[in-house]
Amino acid sequence: MTAVHGATKEQTETKTRGETQLAPPWHVIVHDDPVTLMTYVTKVFMQVFGYPQDKAQRLMLEVHKTGRSIVWTGAREQAEMYAQKLQAHHLLTSLEVADA
Amino acid sequence: MWYARVTEGTVFGGLQAPVLETLKGVPMLLESSDARVRERLLPETCDDPEDEAQWRRHAVPELERLFLSRAQLVRRDLAGVRKLANFDAHVLLVPTGHEAAWLGSLNAARLALFALNDLRAEHLEPEGFRKGTEKQQHAVLRIHLLAEIQSVLLGDVEIDDLDGSFEDFILE
Numbered sequence: 709m710t711a712v713h714g715a716t717k718e719q720t721e722t723k724t725r726g727e728t729q730l731a732p733p734w735h736v737i738v739h740d741d742p743v744t745l746m747t748y749v750t751k752v753f754m755q756v757f758g759y760p761q762d763k764a765q766r767l768m769l770e771v772h773k774t775g776r777s778i779v780w781t782g783a784r785e786q787a788e789m790y791a792q793k794l795q796a797h798h799l800l801t802s803l804e805v806a807d808a
Numbered sequence: 809m810w811y812a813r814v815t816e817g818t819v820f821g822g823l824q825a826p827v828l829e830t831l832k833g834v835p836m837l838l839e840s841s842d843a844r845v846r847e848r849l850l851p852e853t854c855d856d857p858e859d860e861a862q863w864r865r866h867a868v869p870e871l872e873r874l875f876l877s878r879a880q881l882v883r884r885d886l887a888g889v890r891k892l893a894n895f896d897a898h899v900l901l902v903p904t905g906h907e908a909a910w911l912g913s914l915n916a917a918r919l920a921l922f923a924l925n926d927l928r929a930e931h932l933e934p935e936g937f938r939k940g941t942e943k944q945q946h947a948v949l950r951i952h953l954l955a956e957i958q959s960v961l962l963g964d965v966e967i968d969d970l971d972g973s974f975e976d977f978i979l980e
Binding site: 741742743744745747748751788791792795796797798800801802803804 | 848849850851852853854855859863867870871874911912915916918919922928929932951955958959962964
């Protein structure tokens with residue numbers, strides 16, 4: 709019993725490690741566009757991510773100055789949810805695997 | 809154009825015919841099936857074709873529904889535009905609770921105008937206006953007009969707080 713239990717635990721740990729390797733984090737990226745107001749972008753970042761105003765403003769300026777900014781990184785499902793919310797406000801948003 | 813806050817929301821007044829026409833175009837732009845507009849409002853999101861196909865299957869239909877419902881709400885508010893008795897101008901009320909739908913729709917309309925008129929970033933700069941054709945210049949003016957309304961709804965512009973309802977205000 710003990711030996712079988714040990715083997716099962718080992719298999720589970722191996723499987724979990726394997727799954728973790730197969731699920732890298734995803735970046736949510738916002739790209740600059742010349743139309744959308746800067747204050748609107750800041751407000752959307754605050755609303756969607758709950759970021760404080762200074763962080764939202766810093767990210768907005770990064771988008772504006774460099775053309776894009778990684779605004780969030782994490783699990784794919786949540787990244788997709790955030791991307792959808794940002795696109796609902798018409799921010800130019802894309803998704804990228806973090807280690808790509 | 810002037811703005812004020814009343815009990816029910818935000819009032820935009822002094823709206824002349826060209827401004828009204830621009831506002832009435834907002835829901836239509838949101839509903840546009842033009843490929844350039846759709847490409848911008850529902851952009852390619854993932855590099856991997858399989859991921860992109862999944863995004864198109866799941867996320868895009870929800871976004872389309874959201875845009876349509878916003879367009880309907882904006883259209884309803886626009887149907888309530890009133891003409892002031894002694895002035896040759898109209899008044900629009902954006903009710904409290906409708907601001908998010910308006911902000912999103914105004915942004916979408918500005919992006920659509922930009923795409924439909926082949927505008928470039930330079931056209932929106934102070935000196936860039938003259939670089940456009942007549943049609944492009946009209947589009948730029950509309951983009952700036954809609955931005956002004958967005959700024960008011962975002963709270964970027966200080967506006968008068970009138971102590972009364974929209975109806976009281978209309979009757980005065």
